[in-house]
Amino acid sequence: xxxxxxxxxxxxxxxxxxxxxxxxxxxxxxxxxxxxxxxxxxxxxxxxxxxxxxxxxxxxxxxxxxxxxxxxxxxxxxxxxxxxxxxxxxxxxxxxxxxxxxxxxxxxxxxxxxxxxxxxxxxxxxxxxxxxxxxxxxxxxxxxxxxxx
Amino acid sequence: xxxxxxxxxxxxxxxxxxxxxxxxxxxxxxxxxxxxxxxxxxxxxxxxxxxxxxxxxxxxxxxxxxxxxxxxxxxxxxxxxxxxxxxxxxxxxxxxxxxxxxxxxxxxxxxxxxxxxxxxxxxxxxxxxxxxxxxxxxxxxxxxxxxxx
DNA sequence: TCAGTAATCTGCAACTCGTGCAGACAAACA
DNA sequence: TGTTTGTCTGCACGAGTTGCAGATTACTGA
Numbered sequence: 001x002x003x004x005x006x007x008x009x010x011x012x013x014x015x016x017x018x019x020x021x022x023x024x025x026x027x028x029x030x031x032x033x034x035x036x037x038x039x040x041x042x043x044x045x046x047x048x049x050x051x052x053x054x055x056x057x058x059x060x061x062x063x064x065x066x067x068x069x070x071x072x073x074x075x076x077x078x079x080x081x082x083x084x085x086x087x088x089x090x091x092x093x094x095x096x097x098x099x100x101x102x103x104x105x106x107x108x109x110x111x112x113x114x115x116x117x118x119x120x121x122x123x124x125x126x127x128x129x130x131x132x133x134x135x136x137x138x139x140x141x142x143x144x145x146x147x148x149x
Numbered sequence: 150x151x152x153x154x155x156x157x158x159x160x161x162x163x164x165x166x167x168x169x170x171x172x173x174x175x176x177x178x179x180x181x182x183x184x185x186x187x188x189x190x191x192x193x194x195x196x197x198x199x200x201x202x203x204x205x206x207x208x209x210x211x212x213x214x215x216x217x218x219x220x221x222x223x224x225x226x227x228x229x230x231x232x233x234x235x236x237x238x239x240x241x242x243x244x245x246x247x248x249x250x251x252x253x254x255x256x257x258x259x260x261x262x263x264x265x266x267x268x269x270x271x272x273x274x275x276x277x278x279x280x281x282x283x284x285x286x287x288x289x290x291x292x293x294x295x296x297x298x
Numbered sequence: 299t300c301a302g303t304a305a306t307c308t309g310c311a312a313c314t315c316g317t318g319c320a321g322a323c324a325a326a327c328a
Numbered sequence: 329t330g331t332t333t334g335t336c337t338g339c340a341c342g343a344g345t346t347g348c349a350g351a352t353t354a355c356t357g358a
Contacts, residue, residue: 012326015333015334016334016335017324017325017326017333017334017335018325018326019324019325019334019335019336021335021336022335037315038315038316039315051336051337052336052337053336053337053338054316054337055316055317055336055337055338055339056335056336056337058315058316058317059317059335059336062317074223074224074225074226075223076223076274077223077229078314078315079314079315079316080226080315080316090273092264092265092268092270094268101264101268102264103262103263103264103265104262104263104264105260105261105262105263106260106261106263107256107259107260107261108260110256111254111255111256111257111260112254112255112256113252113253113254113277114252114253114254114255115241115250115251115252115253116241116252116277116279118281118282119241119243119250119277119279119280119281119282120279120280120281120282120285121241121277121278121279122277122278122279123277123278124239124275124276124277124278125225125275125276125277125278126273126274126275127273127274127276128262128265128268128270128271128272128273128274129270129271129272129273129274130265130268130269130270130271131268131269132267132268132269133267133268133269136269161355164304164305165305165306166304166305166306166353166354166355167354167355168305168306168307168353168354170306170307171306186344187344187345188344200307200308201307201308202307202308202309203308203345204307204308204309204310204345204346205306205307205308207344207345207346208306208307208346211346227343227344228343228344228345229344229345299358300357300358301356301357301358302355302356302357302358303354303355303356303357304353304354304355304356305352305353305354305355306351306352306353306354307350307351307352307353308349308350308351308352309348309349309350310347310348310349311346311347311348312345312346312347312348313344313345313346313347314343314344314345314346315342315343315344316341316342316343317340317341317342317343318339318340318341318342319338319339319340319341320337320338320339321336321337321338322335322336322337322338323334323335323336323337324333324334324335324336325332325333325334325335326331326332326333326334327330327331327332327333328329328330328331328332
């Protein structure tokens with residue numbers, strides 16, 4: 001994802017207006033590697049700007065996804081997560097607490113694949129499922145805690 | 150997934166009862182490679198057994214997943230899909246009509262992965278996104294048709 | 299075969315996540 | 329500063345799924 005300033009320009013270039021709500025969300029996303037949900041962004045945004053609407057968070061995330069500035073990540077069930085990292089990468093998910101982390105995979109284009117006949121397939125999305133050390137070491141694992149953002 | 154008869158035994162061995170509803174769903178799933186949703190299974194089941202409840206379909210799918218007899222497939226958004234194929238395999242999804250097909254990938258265990266530190270990771274789930282030939286050739290693509298089941 | 303027990307089914311309400319809509323509001327521009 | 333037009337908020341709604349309660353039915357043991 002580009003910097004808040006660059007995003008401001010990008011929005012304006014599209015005929016979209018710049019608002020304090022959007023600027024705040026740009027800042028909350030920039031450099032954020034926690035794969036936040038709309039809800040968790042809304043909570044953090046509410047701290048700085050009480051009264052901001054969850055609807056606005058969804059709206060702005062959708063805009064950013066449509067512009068290719070962030071990616072929407074699906075890791076199976078649960079709310080959508082947003083990822084400002086648009087590099088070619090994949091994800092690992094802790095199935096206990098829900099934490100998502102970026103993972104870089106090389107050699108994926110050399111996989112031998114059987115069954116893609118008749119499909120115009122683009123790059124694969126790889127999700128590793130497992131358990132993070134915190135949850136593995138904890139006898140009372142935080143079940144789906146708010147690990148994001 | 151094992152045969153309906155074997156599943157009957159497996160259910161009984163767990164102290165679960167065998168009901169006509171479950172037997173019907175076992176049959177509908179057996180050898181089914183369409184990755185049906187609960188809703189589509191419900192529709193087909195309703196043909197043979199009018200009055201069967203969608204709730205029962207969900208319940209039975211959850212049981213089968215818990216027993217490891219079928220897998221729940223998440224392909225990003227939309228309803229969950231169920232897959233009686235428990236072989237080590239992956240999926241390709243048509244982003245236009247929603248069709249899901251099984252894909253066999255070899256060499257996935259030789260991927261060079263950076264970022265899994267501190268994770269007890271199990272096998273990766275790989276989802277290829279693309280467009281099937283039907284949708285690619287159709288100028289008026291069937292948008293999210295009922296391709297499953 | 300029959301009664302008792304415990305699991306199951308059904309229908310409905312409720313819940314989560316996300317979107318559509320309308321009216322108030324505010325950014326951009328002349 | 330006024331006008332235009334996009335945006336924000338709040339709310340209702342929709343899809344997908346689950347919780348719950350009461351009626352029903354499968355199993356078990358006599």
